Amino acid sequence: MNHIESVRKKEPVLVFDGLLFRLRDIELIRADSDWRTEQQFAASHVLMTVSSGQGSLTMDSLDCRLRPDAAIVCPPGQTYGISAEKNDGMKLFLLRFDALRETEHNEEGVRYVKEACLQSLTGELPVYPAGQMAALCESIYSQWHSQDGLERYHSQLAFQEMLYFLLKNSFRQPEDSRTSLELAKAHMEQCYNENLTIEQLARIADISPKYFVDLFKKTYGTSAIDYLTELRINRAKQFMAQSGAKLRDIAHQVGYNDEFYFSRKFKKEVGVTPTVYLKSRRRKIAAYGSAITGQLLALKIIPYAAPLHPKWTAYYYKKYRSDIPVHLSAYRKNQHWESNIETLQLAHPDLVISMDELKEGEKERLDQISSVFYVPETVMGWREHLRLTGEFLGESAEAELWLRSYDRKVKSAREQLQHAVKEDQFLIVRISKQRLYIHCNRSMKEVFYEDLQLAPAYLCDSVYDQPITLEQLAGIDADRLLLMVFQENETLAYWQALQHSIMWQELKAVRNNRVYPIPSHPWREYSAVAHERIVDESLMLLSGNRPK
Incomplete structure (x- = not known):
């Protein structure tokens, strides 16, 4: 994702004069390795910044990096999902806020406000120095959670100061090694079919090869070699879409002299051989x-x-x-x-x-x-x-082949799960808005309960989605809970409060640390691929074993 576009020096006055900013909430997340959130709605503006570590963000269809030298603002109505960098702890601040613009007085002399659209405060904003942004976030977080009402009021003022700091930074970016790194990346995108080496790319960036390797991974979240492979494979896919394309020619066009090595690389990256992929393009x-x-x-x-x-x-x-x-x-x-x-x-x-x-x-x-x-x-x-x-x-033969492979996977997973969970009973709970539901759709019934033969705590012959109270949930007394939480602010706030309630904490599954969050996909899709993924995810969640 590109940095926010540069604007004229006078624009901050023209755009931001007359706006009211109100901090709604600040959340601190300390995440390790494979932590991630599901894609969720932004009901208000969401400012995201990390004070240490790195992560990745998907904002609607845009992918960008979370790193200490940049803050990212997601506007209302879009969706966002965050994941932490593997083997790199991440400290992330999420600040949700409203931007309001004053309107004219009405006949009674009352001035109203309406939600403002802030194009200049959307996307990636540079942070120089990163330490100052981290200190501001720490201060706002501490004041926001203070027992002193005056300190909580001060958090709103500190938030205004932070916005001012970000906006001033967005109009001046110092030159650093990241600029030359962009030159090396652009060279890769233009000359992906050449025999590129780390040494060549490091010379373009005017830094040492070792520093180039580290800086590229830190900046873009992937190694330079993996990025080059991605460029080549994606370009190969474009060539395959053309009629009459030959595999050997495609391999040469994207920088591979050996078509067999290209085929192995393609299958590793895409999951199918180039021949199968070509067939699907016809x-x-x-x-x-x-x-x-x-x-x-x-x-x-x-x-x-x-x-x-x-x-x-x-x-x-x-x-x-x-x-x-x-x-x-x-x-x-x-x-x-x-x-x-x-x-x-x-x-x-x-x-x-x-x-x-x-x-x-x-x-x-x-x-x-x-x-x-x-x-x-x-x-x-x-x-x-x-x-x-x-x-x-x-493709009848392909369908039967896939089903036989699925049945083998189910048999293996069933044996491992029976050893891991023994006779424990399961309940799937869905949380939406401020309601709890016991939930079982066709996929859950046929794959989770029937194919994997896991025992339901709530006996019902058909699918169901029934509202339930916390008291009734305690009465069912399931050994293990699978929990699906709708990813929007009201539901997430209710779920946060629910976890602190005594009745929730006293549930058997909660006491024994046997509550497993599950995403909507694959659990709510009725298809072959989704069901194979349910088997894989069930095995990982309940036994810790990876699918074979």
């Missing part, structure tokens, strides 16, 4: 729904179009966003279907695959785009969905 198959994406990927078909979003389809977005040329909206559950239809009309897919439970008007418009294959959603299970899709696409 037909423009659109996945109209994330569950269809999960079925196509099990058949080793990467869709030409699919719903992608860092929150609602996080796994597919992170893993396949550069492989899928046409990105449909994945906002909530098909909420933007009309714009998706328009996108598909412009994309001209050869074939669209969709679940059959669509609104009549939506189905009529979809049928006008291309041939559409509808998978019956409720009358068949996911295995039949996969077989039916495979048969239609001429």
Whole structure:
């Protein structure tokens, strides 16, 4: 993500004069190694800055680094997810605040305020020196949590001082080695097909090779060699989309003299061989729904179009966003279907695959785009969905091969889990807004309880999503809880308070440290790939073993 664009010296007065800033909350997170949050809504502006360590941030579709020499502001209405750098502890401050602009007086002489849109205070802001920003955050955090009301008031003033510090910094950036590092990175992006070495890149950056290696990893979150590999593989994918592309020519074009080495490298990075990937590029198959994406990927078909979003389809977005040329909206559950239809009309897919439970008007418009294959959603299970899709696409053998592999994985995981959890009973709890629900959807019922044969603490023959009180939850007395927390401010605030309640702390699962947070994906998607991931995640959560 680029630094905030430079603006004229007078702009701060023009833009920020008349604005009111109010700090809503400040949160301090100390995170180790693989800590991460799910993608969540920003109901207000969120300023993120680290005083030590590093991490990565996905803000809607933008990826950027969290590091001590930069602060990042996420505007309201966007989503963000954070992860800590592996093997590097991170100290992160999250400051949520409102930006309000005064309006004119009304007839009674009362002046109102309205929410302001701050383009100049959105994105990445440089921090020089980083230590001053860290000290300001520490001071605000201490004052905000003080028992003294006057100190809490002072935290608002300190917050204004911090914003002023950030804004002054955004109009002047000192020259440092990061500028020359950008030159080396740009050279990699332009000359990825050449035989580049660390020594060459370090000379471009005018620093030592060892310092170049360390600084590149620290700045961009990946090694220079891994970044070069990513550039080459992504460019190879673009060449593969062209008709008549030959594997040997593609390997040479992206900097690999040995096509067999290229094939091994490609499979390691992408998960399938270049031959399989080429095959999936020949037909423009659109996945109209994330569950269809999960079925196509099990058949080793990467869709030409699919719903992608860092929150609602996080796994597919992170893993396949550069492989899928046409990105449909994945906002909530098909909420933007009309714009998706328009996108598909412009994309001209050869074939669209969709679940059959669509609104009549939506189905009529979809049928006008291309041939559409509808998978019956409720009358068949996911295995039949996969077989039916495979048969239609001429990939029945691939479907059966995948199912046999899945069954082997389930058998192995079941044996390991039975040893780890013995006869413990499970309950899946969903938290939304300020309500608790005991929850079991089709995926949880068929994979978690049936395939893995884990014992439910709440016996029910069908799927359910029932409101429950904390007292009733204590009455069920489950040995282990799987917990799904909706990622938005009201729910997260309720969950924070819930953890401090005596009744929650006295639950058997809580006392024994057997509460396991789970994300919405893969647990709420009814597809082959999602179910394989449920098996893998269950094994990791409950036994600590990695899937075989």
